[in-house]
Amino acid sequence: MIEIKNVNKYYGDYRVLKDVDFTINEGEIFGIIGHSGAGKSTLLRCINRLESFDNGDIVVDGKNIMSLNDSELREMRKNLGMIFQHFSLLERMTVFQNVALPMECFGYKKSEIKERVEKLLDLVGILDKKNEKPRNLSGGQKQRVAIARALTMKPRVLLCDEATSALDPKTTNSILSLLQEINEKLGITIVVVTHQMEVIKQICTRTAIMDKGEVLQIGETEEIFLSNTKPLRKLLGEESIVLPEGKNLKLLFTNDRSNDAIITGMARELNVDVSIVFGKLEKFREDILGSLIINIPDGYVEQVKEYLNKKNMRWQEVDDEL
Ligand SMILES: Nc1ncnc2c1ncn2[C@@H]1O[C@H](COP(=O)(O)OP(=O)(O)O)[C@@H](O)[C@H]1O
Ligand SMILES: [Mg+2]
Secondary structure (H helix, E strand, O other): OEEEEEEEEEEOOEEEEEEEEEEEOOOOEEEEEOOOOOOHHHHHHHHOOOOOOOEEEEEEOOEEHHHOOHHHHHHHHHOEEEEEOOOOOOOOOOHHHHHHHHHHHOOOOHHHHHHHHHHHHHHOOOHHHOOOOHHHOOHHHHHHHHHHHHHOOOOOEEEEEOOOOOOOHHHHHHHHHHHHHHHHHHOOEEEEEEOOHHHHHHHOOEEEEEEOOEEEEEEEHHHHHHHOOHHHHHHHOOOOOOOOOOEEEEEEEOOOHHHOOHHHHHHHHHOOOOEEEEEEEEEEOOEEEEEEEEEEOOOOHHHHHHHHHHOOOEEEEOHHHO
16 A cells, blocks of 8 residues: 655755665555654655655555656545644634634535535534634644544545654553544554554554664564564663573563473473573563573573473573574
8 A cells, every 4th residue: 555665765964765665555544653754754754755865756546646646646646634642623614614724625515525524523523613713722622633634535544643642651652542433433544653662562553763763673562572683672771681691581471371480390300400580571562472481501592492392482592693
């Protein structure tokens, strides 16, 4: 649906996007996470051609966006709704007028505008606020107005740039639930740009981790959390502590309770002293995901690996990350 092919972009000498290359599939909620300055907003603006790029291609719905003429570009932009951190509502207009604005620009009939705007305000849960001015709304309500406005042209994709970054955790959750509902009910593909891990964990099916203009990792969100790779740990500000002697292995497990006894069982069966170096458990949607780094004395490493394989335990060596 959105193919980003080897895109590079410079601001002067500064390379803000470095060989960015991935595809966002129809119907998914795709997350792009990274620290501030990673190039996330720039990439989003390249997708709807608010920014140009220096080389590479972006193909939306089979069309190379750099080859579109003005009217084709307008059509494409109708298909890409967008919301921002600071809502971008017009203060002098009511909620209804804000949401109606895009349809008015495109010259729709009054009756059609009224019908669609009210339906959308109902969908986002603020129909009762339709005659209010934005200043009388909470942050969450303002973002609901912005979402309704982004949906007026019946886009197939909704691009969200830090849409929950100005909201408290509870409001963030309610906005994320709304985005999920929109994805499911209307079948709209959603691209979520954020620096907040909670956002990714809560709604994104696949995720790309960006750092300094580069995509460091991309995959199913659950897989990214399970594998707990260097880019993710860097993003979370975690350093794994490993011991210099023996071999350090990382075990990865989900909320299957049979995992609990694996270390003690292994220690007994192989008669080996295993040290636990680092462990982490976290909630991921309905599951608990965990990782445990253990240290195995030299001479036992192969037996331990065999034992873990026999028990279908996922593991990785971590010494190369020292
Ligand atoms: N118009 C611009 N001119 C020059 N540098 C810019 C411009 N816009 C953004 N940048 C720089 O590009 C980098 C990426 O910015 P941005 O895409 O906004 O990152 P993010 O959204 O991940 O925080 C930053 O270092 C920023 O300072
Ligand atoms: Mg940004």
